[in-house]
Structure formats: structure tokens, C-alpha cells
Amino acid sequence: MKVSESRYFKIGRRYTPCAAAVLTLVFCLLILSSNGQDKKVIVVAGKHLTPTDSATVKQLFFSALREKAIDNNNMATEFFDRIMQIDPSNDATLYELSIIKKLKKNYAGAQDLLERAVTVNPDNEWYWVALADCYEKSNSYAKLENVFNELIRLDPEKTDYYYDKANALFYQGKYDEALAVYKKIEEQTGITDDLLANRQKIYLKQNKIDLAARQLEQMIANDPSQIKYYLFLSQLYSSNNQPDKALKILQDGEKIKPNSGLVHLALADIYRDKKNIDASYNELNLAFAIPDLDIEQKIKIIGGYLPRFPDPNARASALELSKLLITAHPNDARAFSIYGDMLLQNDKSKEARVMYQKSVALNAQVYEVQEQLVRLDLADNDIAAAIKDGENSLSLFPNQAWMNYLVGVAWLQKKDYHKALDYIKNATSLELQDKDLLSQSFSALGDCYHDLKDNKSSDEAYDKALTYNPDNAFTLNNYSYYLSLRGEALEKAAKMSKHSNELQPKNASFEDTYAWILFRQKDYAGAKIWIEKALADDKxxxxxxxxxxxxxxxxxxxxxxxxxxxxxxxxxxxxxxxxxxxxxxxxxxx
Structure with missing residues (x-):
């Protein structure tokens, strides 16, 4: 059963597993407490058990519990079934069998067993709780209503049972009866937020907007400092197409608590719905500047701008809002990482790099931020920083293939080819599915081996890179250029170089490579055409x-x-x- 939150499931969580253990212990004590009474005839639901039967049932029950405790449920079921053959009305066994059936998702079978158990022993609270779970699974709300009547009979002080009964009534459309139950809850607990929310749901179902509003207005009158009631009432008006009333109540709430981030967020929503974009954005700015407003809410709002990022105004707005995060939350790594993301989206990579550095300094446990930082280190050609940041990251996340590749590339640019090989080989061994990473890694291995004068290994690495991505333009260019320098496989080199130029036209380096291959093939006229293209495109x-x-x-x-x-x-x-x-x-x- 669910309202604003599922009170019914609270019961289920509270019951298992600790309550099951307690209940099993009770059963065991009941059986053991017979002592000398074994000689007497025990009468259960009209069936006479002989002392021998009683002893057998006791022995089987303990054996079943022992098997159940070690998760050998099949054997436990066999023991419980043998008990049922001797004593078909043994409610403890019926209950234990129902638990096993629930574990196997056989709720219908569990329900049948529990219905028999509560018939035998109607005063066991936990039988009814377990039966309620079965009825909830099958949406048997009428039966569920009766279960909570029984639970209220057994424990009339437990508020949760009243809420669950009201929920069952609600799902049957018995709104007035549900309201009567909430009246009883109010007598027990006074007015609570849960009670308000549940009543509001019924009033809205009954289309009694005025009644729902009057209830909240009374709450505000009773305690004007409670800002949540203003928010409840504004949401009620807003969801029922009364934006002016919603705006008015929020403005009243703002006067009571001007530094409420939730009020400013709600005002932003109202102004947005009224197409007053400037006022909406202003309220967001006010909300984002308030440290008490949860940063997660702010991050979700910034995320809402992402689909609109082709619009530069959306990018700029998200950037300004994210900047407010680092002021309101100066010790939260997420604030700096989000601001870094937005700076990057606005082509401010150098500033983004600084934000990622601060984010990592506050919390080094977020791998994605560290990878972004190392990528920006490389983009800024700060090789020393890329190596330092990357190796620090690998000390925490040694099995990250991309980070191994990035650090390898940094060592490659530093011309320490042996260290580069170690890291890049790690990348290829750690990742077997990411074709982009594998293509780039084997291409980088080709570059390393070329610089180490190991042409055979270099060619093999380039060939493997192209099996993962035959359209990797940089691999095609580098491989073909090195072949041309050696004067080897010039036809293969020309084919690869031509394809790289098709993939990336007007790339001066690629055009120069093709010109040079044609030169090595003695096609000087063709070479002249392509070298002139390269010079024209070479800024x-x-x-x-x-x-x-x-x-x-x-x-x-x-x-x-x-x-x-x-x-x-x-x-x-x-x-x-x-x-x-x-x-x-x-x-x-x-």
C-alpha cells in the first residue's frame, strides 16, 4: 500500500528477518515447554495427537528449522510436509512453509497457507502481517482491509496499521471511510505531515479543492512559521491550474522565511509556468546562493538545462548557476566538478581544469573527475601534470583502462617509450570490449614501437588498431607515413593515406603524407597537387x-x-x- 511513502512496506521490513527469528524462538519454546505433558493427549483444531505424534512433530519441526537456517529449503520443506501429514492444523508449520514459498515468489501458495494459519491462530500478529504482504502483491484490497482490521484489534495503539487500513480503503474508492480512519489517527497523533498528505490525496480524488485548501490554510493560521504548509498549499493551487493563488501563497511564505531555498525554487517554477523567464531565473539564482538548500537538488536543476545546450543562452544560464554552487558549497567536491563540467560545455577548458583540480583535492574518490582532469592536462600540453595526476589516480583506481592509456600517452609525448608501452599495454589487457579505446591504444603502441625502431611490432600494432576501427584517420595517416619513410608497402600506404584524407579533408598533415607517398611512387605531378593543398591548408x-x-x-x-x-x-x-x-x-x- 502506498501513499506519500509506503507505510505497508515499513511493516514488511520491520518484520523480516528479526521478527521471524523471534517468532521461531517462541514456537520452539512452546514445543519445549510441554515437558512432562507429552503423556497427555494434545487436541489441535479437533484432531487428537498422541504423545508419539507430538514427539515426532517436535523432532521434525526442529529438523526443519535447522535445514532452513542453512538455506536448505528443499529439505526443510520435506520435514514441514511430514508435519502437515501428522498435524494438518499446525499453524507454526503453515507459517514456516509460507515463508519458503515467498522466497520462491509463490505468493499464491503462501497466501493459502497463511489463510489457514490465521484460521487456526487468529491472535498471532505476524501471521496477519505476512498475509497482508500476499494480499498487497495480488492487489486484493478488500481482503487487505480485513487484515488490518484484525491487526488493529491485536494492537490498537499501532498507528501504522490505521494508515494501512486507510490505504486499502483508498484503493477501493472508499474515500469517506478512509477519511474516518484518518480522523482516528489524528486523535492518536495530532496533525502530522503524513496525515495532511494522505488527506490531501483523498480531497483531490473527490475534487474537493476548496476543502483541501481550507485544511492547509488552517494549518498556516495555526503555525504561520511552518514554511512547508505554504509549499503544500502552493503546490495544491499550482497542480489545479490556479497559478495566481499559488504565486500569492509563495510570496506570503517568502515574507515569513526569505532565505528558504525551497520557496525560491517553487517561485521559479511558478514564474516559468507563467512564461516570466527572467523572474524564474532570478529565483533560481536566489535559491542556488542558499547553502541550506541541498546541493543534489541544485545539480538536478542544472542537469535539466543539458537537453537545451545547443542554445548558447541555456549553456550560459547553467554556467552561472553552477558558479553559485562553489560559493554556497565551498567544501563539496561536487560543486567544483559540476562547475568544471559547465565551463567545459562553454569552451572554457583552462578554467574547467582548475575546477577539476579543486574537486579532486576535496574528494579523490570520484574516478570520472580524475579522468576529465588528465584529459585536460594533455589538452593543455602539460605533460608533467598529466603524468602526476594520472599516476595519482591509478594509485586509487589501478584497473581503469582509459587512465592507463592516458598516462601512457603522456609518457609517449615525454619520449619515454618504455614507460609508455607499460601503461598502454595495461590498457589493452584491462579492456576487451571498448573498440575505441583498443583502436587508440594499439595505434599508440604503433607509435611507440616506431620510435623504438621496432618496425615489425609497430606494423602489427597499427594493423590491429585498424581491425578495431578501420576509419581511425590518425592511425591511417601515421602508419602510411612511416611506411613511406621506409619505402615499404607503398601501395598499401597510398590506399590508407587516401582514405584518411577522405575521412578528414583539408587536414594539412594528412595531405602532406599523401603527397609524400606519391613522391616516393615517383608520381611527381600528383605529389605537386597534394603538397599544394597541404600548403594552402597549413596555417x-x-x-x-x-x-x-x-x-x-x-x-x-x-x-x-x-x-x-x-x-x-x-x-x-x-x-x-x-x-x-x-x-x-x-x-x-x-
Missing amino acids: DKTATKMEHYGDILFYLGNVDSAVDYWKKAKDAGGKSPFLEQKINERKYIE
Whole structure:
């Protein structure tokens, strides 16, 4: 049974397992307490048990409980069934069998056993509680109502049973009867929030909005300082299309407690519904600045902006709200991580990196934040920080494949290829499903092996990377370029390089690679077309591309222009082994 929260399930949780243990102990004591009475004839529900029968039942019952205690429910069931053959009205056994059937999700079978148990022993509270669970599972509300009548008979002071009875009446549509039960609860406990909420639900079902409102107005009049009643009443008006009344009551509540974050959030909702976006956003700002308002609520509100992030105004609003978090919650790591996320969404990566650093300093146990930090370290080309942050993270989360890869990439950029290999190999052994990670990891291994002059291992790693992602443009480019430098498998290199340019057109580095492969294939005219594309798309005017252009021009017979471009390459900082010699001797040297 459920209202604002499920009172019925509270009973179920309270009962198992401790109550079961207590009840079993009671049964055992009852059986053991017979002592010398075994010689007497015991009468149970009209059936006479001989002393031998009684002794057998007692022995079987203990054996069944012993098997049940070690989760051997099949054997326990056999013992209990044998008891039922001797004593079909043994209510303790009926109850124990019902528990086993419940464990097997056989609620219908458990219900039948419990109905028999309460017939034999109608004054056992726990039998009725267990039976209520079965009726609740099958939505048998009329029967459930009767169960709670019995439970109230057994324990008339237990408020939960009255709530459960009212719930059963509610689900049968017996609203006036349910209200009568709530009246009894009020006599026991006085007015409580649970009682208000349950009554409100009935009034709304009966479409008695005015009656529901008068009840809350009376509560406000009795205790004007209780801001929750203003919130209840505003929600009542708002949910029944009376926004002006909802706004008025919230404004009254704000006067009573101007620093209530919940009031400001409710006002933000009302203004949003009334299409007053500026007023709504202003209320959100006021709410977010209040430290007492739970940060989780604020984070959920910021998350609500995410679907609207193609709109720059939505991104900016989320950014401003998240900034308020770090002021209101300066010791909460979540505040800084969320602010970092929003900075990143607004293309402020350097500021985001600082926020992630602060978040990790406050709480190093959130892996996702640490990974984001290391990615930004690498993006800022702060290799030392990437290694430090990444290895700190791996000391806490050693089995994170992506972090092993990122630290490996950092060592690769630091040109410590052996350390890079160790971390990147870890990544490939820890992750077997993520094709993106595996593709990038084997590609990085290819780069490492190339720099270690292990061409065979390098080629194998690149080939494996392409099995996971044949469209990895950077792998295609690097692999094909290194093959061209060695003058090996040039047809394969040309095919891969051409595909990389199809995947990422106007990439100057990729265009230069393709030009150089064509040059090695002696297709100088084709090479000239592609190197000119590379130079046109090269914003940095790198020395390598200008030198390559000079090499191509030389073989096309334009020596003067070739020398001019070699000189431009030198002026641009080119330091290839033969560049100076090419200029001095005015010829291509390999």
C-alpha cells in the first residue's frame, strides 16, 4: 500500500528477518515447554495427537528449522510436509512453509497457507502481517482491509496499521471511510505531515479543492512559521491550474522565511509556468546562493538545462548557476566538478581544469573527475601534470583502462617509450570490449614501437588498431607515413593515406603524407597537387611541408623554385639532415 511513502512496506521490513527469528524462538519454546505433558493427549483444531505424534512433530519441526537456517529449503520443506501429514492444523508449520514459498515468489501458495494459519491462530500478529504482504502483491484490497482490521484489534495503539487500513480503503474508492480512519489517527497523533498528505490525496480524488485548501490554510493560521504548509498549499493551487493563488501563497511564505531555498525554487517554477523567464531565473539564482538548500537538488536543476545546450543562452544560464554552487558549497567536491563540467560545455577548458583540480583535492574518490582532469592536462600540453595526476589516480583506481592509456600517452609525448608501452599495454589487457579505446591504444603502441625502431611490432600494432576501427584517420595517416619513410608497402600506404584524407579533408598533415607517398611512387605531378593543398591548408607554414614542396619541384625540373622552398624551410626552422646540403648543392639528397 502506498501513499506519500509506503507505510505497508515499513511493516514488511520491520518484520523480516528479526521478527521471524523471534517468532521461531517462541514456537520452539512452546514445543519445549510441554515437558512432562507429552503423556497427555494434545487436541489441535479437533484432531487428537498422541504423545508419539507430538514427539515426532517436535523432532521434525526442529529438523526443519535447522535445514532452513542453512538455506536448505528443499529439505526443510520435506520435514514441514511430514508435519502437515501428522498435524494438518499446525499453524507454526503453515507459517514456516509460507515463508519458503515467498522466497520462491509463490505468493499464491503462501497466501493459502497463511489463510489457514490465521484460521487456526487468529491472535498471532505476524501471521496477519505476512498475509497482508500476499494480499498487497495480488492487489486484493478488500481482503487487505480485513487484515488490518484484525491487526488493529491485536494492537490498537499501532498507528501504522490505521494508515494501512486507510490505504486499502483508498484503493477501493472508499474515500469517506478512509477519511474516518484518518480522523482516528489524528486523535492518536495530532496533525502530522503524513496525515495532511494522505488527506490531501483523498480531497483531490473527490475534487474537493476548496476543502483541501481550507485544511492547509488552517494549518498556516495555526503555525504561520511552518514554511512547508505554504509549499503544500502552493503546490495544491499550482497542480489545479490556479497559478495566481499559488504565486500569492509563495510570496506570503517568502515574507515569513526569505532565505528558504525551497520557496525560491517553487517561485521559479511558478514564474516559468507563467512564461516570466527572467523572474524564474532570478529565483533560481536566489535559491542556488542558499547553502541550506541541498546541493543534489541544485545539480538536478542544472542537469535539466543539458537537453537545451545547443542554445548558447541555456549553456550560459547553467554556467552561472553552477558558479553559485562553489560559493554556497565551498567544501563539496561536487560543486567544483559540476562547475568544471559547465565551463567545459562553454569552451572554457583552462578554467574547467582548475575546477577539476579543486574537486579532486576535496574528494579523490570520484574516478570520472580524475579522468576529465588528465584529459585536460594533455589538452593543455602539460605533460608533467598529466603524468602526476594520472599516476595519482591509478594509485586509487589501478584497473581503469582509459587512465592507463592516458598516462601512457603522456609518457609517449615525454619520449619515454618504455614507460609508455607499460601503461598502454595495461590498457589493452584491462579492456576487451571498448573498440575505441583498443583502436587508440594499439595505434599508440604503433607509435611507440616506431620510435623504438621496432618496425615489425609497430606494423602489427597499427594493423590491429585498424581491425578495431578501420576509419581511425590518425592511425591511417601515421602508419602510411612511416611506411613511406621506409619505402615499404607503398601501395598499401597510398590506399590508407587516401582514405584518411577522405575521412578528414583539408587536414594539412594528412595531405602532406599523401603527397609524400606519391613522391616516393615517383608520381611527381600528383605529389605537386597534394603538397599544394597541404600548403594552402597549413596555417602554421611548417618547414617539413615547404621542404617536401622543394623536393617535388626539383624532380619536376624546377630547380630554382626547389632551392627557394628549401631556403624557406630552413628559415622556418627546418632541421632535416640534408636540408643545408640540398641548398648548397642545389639538388635533392636522400
